Amino acid sequence: MTAADRGAxxxxxxxxxxxxxxxxxxxxxxxxxxxxxxxxxxxxxxAAAAEEILQEAYVNVWHHAGSxxxxxxxxMTWLTSxxxxxCLDQLRRREVDTVTLTSDDDDAPEYDISDDAxxxxxxxxxxxxxxxxxxxxxxxxxxPKQAIALAFYHGLSHSELASHMRQPLGTVKSWVRRALERLxxxxxRAGMGR
Amino acid sequence: xxxSRPDRVARLDALAASYALGTLPGRARAxxxxxxxxxxxxxxxxxxxxxxxxxxxxxxxxxxxxPQVWRRIALRLGLDATRRVDRGPWWARVGFWRGFAxxxxxxxLGLALALTQLAPTAEPIVVVLAGQDQQPALVATMERxxxxxxxxxxxxxxxxxxxSLELWMLPQGAAPRSLxxxxxxxxxxxxxxxxxxxxxxxxxxxxVSLEQRGGSPTxxxxxxxxxTGRVEKLY
Numbered sequence: 001m002t003a004a005d006r007g008a009x010x011x012x013x014x015x016x017x018x019x020x021x022x023x024x025x026x027x028x029x030x031x032x033x034x035x036x037x038x039x040x041x042x043x044x045x046x047a048a049a050a051e052e053i054l055q056e057a058y059v060n061v062w063h064h065a066g067s068x069x070x071x072x073x074x075x076m077t078w079l080t081s082x083x084x085x086x087c088l089d090q091l092r093r094r095e096v097d098t099v100t101l102t103s104d105d106d107d108a109p110e111y112d113i114s115d116d117a118x119x120x121x122x123x124x125x126x127x128x129x130x131x132x133x134x135x136x137x138x139x140x141x142x143x144p145k146q147a148i149a150l151a152f153y154h155g156l157s158h159s160e161l162a163s164h165m166r167q168p169l170g171t172v173k174s175w176v177r178r179a180l181e182r183l184x185x186x187x188x189r190a191g192m193g194r
Numbered sequence: 195x196x197x198s199r200p201d202r203v204a205r206l207d208a209l210a211a212s213y214a215l216g217t218l219p220g221r222a223r224a225x226x227x228x229x230x231x232x233x234x235x236x237x238x239x240x241x242x243x244x245x246x247x248x249x250x251x252x253x254x255x256x257x258x259x260x261p262q263v264w265r266r267i268a269l270r271l272g273l274d275a276t277r278r279v280d281r282g283p284w285w286a287r288v289g290f291w292r293g294f295a296x297x298x299x300x301x302x303l304g305l306a307l308a309l310t311q312l313a314p315t316a317e318p319i320v321v322v323l324a325g326q327d328q329q330p331a332l333v334a335t336m337e338r339x340x341x342x343x344x345x346x347x348x349x350x351x352x353x354x355x356x357x358s359l360e361l362w363m364l365p366q367g368a369a370p371r372s373l374x375x376x377x378x379x380x381x382x383x384x385x386x387x388x389x390x391x392x393x394x395x396x397x398x399x400x401x402v403s404l405e406q407r408g409g410s411p412t413x414x415x416x417x418x419x420x421x422t423g424r425v426e427k428l429y
Contacts, residue, residue, distance in 0.1 A: 022273050029264055034256035041257055043216075045320065045426070051263050058267045077248040081241075084216070084251070089227070092220035137250075146328075151217050152250050154426075158217055163398065164424045180211040187246055 006031060010075040018066035025062060032076070033058075036083045043087040043155035053086050091155050136186035144179035147172055206239055214243035319390050321400050323423035325350065331421045332376065334361070334400060336390040343384045345376045350421065353378035353404070360405045362415060363397045364422075375409050376402065399424050 010031060016024035036057065040050035057079070137145060143165070150156045150164065158176070162169040212218040213226050230237045268274065321334040331350030336343050345361065353359055359378060362370040374384040386393045401422045403415040410416045 025273070029267070033263065034258045035251075035254075037259040037263075038254055038257040039251055042254070045318065047260075051259055054259055054263055055267050055270070059270055062267075062271050074245070074248065076252070077245055080248060080251045081214075081244040085227075088216045089223070091216075092218075092223050095220050148215060149250070151215050152247060153254060155216050157219065160426075161217075164426070176212075176215070176217055177208065180208075180215065184207075184211070184246065 007074050007076050010079075014061075014065050014075055017062065028061070029058060032079060035076070036079060039080055040083050040087050042153050043084065043091060045154075049090065050087070053083060053090070056086070057083050088155055092157075095157065136183050136190065139186060140179050140182060143167070144175040144182075147175045148179045148183075151176065206236065210236070210239040210243045213240055214247055319394065319425065321423040321425050323400060323402055323421035325421050332402060332423075334423070336386070336394075338390055341386040341389060343373065343386055343390070345382045345384065347377060347379050347381070356407050357417070358405050358407050358409050359402050359420070360409045360415065360417075362401045362403065363394070364399045364401055365396045366398060368396075370401065370415055372409065372413065373400075394425050397425055 010028065013024045013028040013031070017028055033054065037050060037054055040053050041047060044050050044053070060082070061079070140148075147161050147165065150161055156164060158173050159169060161167075161176070162172045165172060167175075209218065209222070209226055213223060218226065226236070226240075230240055319336045319338065322330045323332040323334065324330045329350075330348050333346045333348055334343055335346075343361075359376045361373040361376050361384065363373060364370050373386070376382045376384070399422055401415075401419050403410070403419045404417040405415070406417070
């Protein structure tokens with residue numbers, strides 16, 4: 001089953017789950033659990049914590065499947081983002097709890113978004129549907145590519161990336177920033193080409 | 195902050211990218227998430243980044259959770275747990291592996307995690323040792339409540355018959371300390387003198403050197419260092 005087939009199947013199942021269809025929920029679990037668990041356990045490095053997050057996510061899906069907005073995002077993206085964000089929240093919260101943030105805290109958001117609302121026309125959705133991400137990733141240099149892969153799959157922070165890759169913190173930060181910018185530009189170009 | 199409007203758009207975009215990737219530090223992360231709950235522009239900027247990065251997650255190898263997970267979910271929701279139709283793992287079906295292009299480093303780490311999953315409550319320490327070519331050669335795992343270090347050979351060059359691979363801790367500001375010999379193929383087990391948290395407290399990385407058969411006679415590495423790996427302390 002390709003990612004697209006799976007997405008279509010998951011969308012169909014979700015609409016049945018929203019109506020309380022237990023069989024659909026079971027099939028939905030079968031179809032998605034090992035994918036979501038892989039995402040969670042790679043970030044948390046902790047089987048019990050990853051299972052906990054998975055349980056919460058599925059309980060939520062059962063209760064809130066109806067509120068999933070099909071038009072706005074792919075269902076697997078939606079699910080994966082929920083799981084990833086909960087894992088990252090947990091990971092980053094642990095850091096705040098246990099470490100005094102110093103060098104890695106200088107990119108905290110300083111600007112206050114609430115006093116400068118943008119119009120919906122400015123929303124940055126242009127590249128959202130592009131699926132040529134692999135080509136765009138391939139085009140990145142080795143260091144930046146590895147940095148964003150480690151951050152994405154394993155939840156490494158900037159300072160962890162720096163120590164893992166034996167590079168200065170500033171280098172790693174600019175690798176990540178530039179890689180994301182390039183990725184976005186590349187995807188937008190690919191999206192416009194359609 | 196008194197940024198012009200285009201700067202603010204770019205800044206929001208960078209923050210959303212960092213949030214979606216996961217590198218945004220704790221407080222900044224919590225703050226942006228709080229703002230996103232009420233601000234649709236922030237929310238959709240984050241979502242756009244999640245969409246962009248989604249294919250990364252699509253290509254990562256899946257790992258099966260313990261069957262307990264489904265049972266607990268069913269129990270909590272008052273569902274009939276036996277309804278689950280076992281259709282075989284979906285990832286084994288044709289098509290999923292098409293276009294599979296995740297780096298072998300990530301795959302090896304995923305594999306290591308899958309192996310250590312057998313002890314469901316542990317938080318294993320995983321070290322992937324790789325050579326110059328960045329290809330993983332050995333994966334070392336340690337359960338935190340055990341003094342056993344398990345080494346699995348996943349790649350690397352063949353070891354000549356008259357040589358041995360020796361595993362070293364590389365403590366910060368101190369000489370390498372031998373952990374023992376590792377096999378040239380398969381799985382080996384070494385015993386740590388102390389629990390891993392204590393033994394590795396000041397050890398940012400491990401290394402494997404090629405020594406004479408039976409290991410270095412001097413207690414210090416004599417042969418070339420073939421593989422190194424960072425000790426990830428992410429728990």
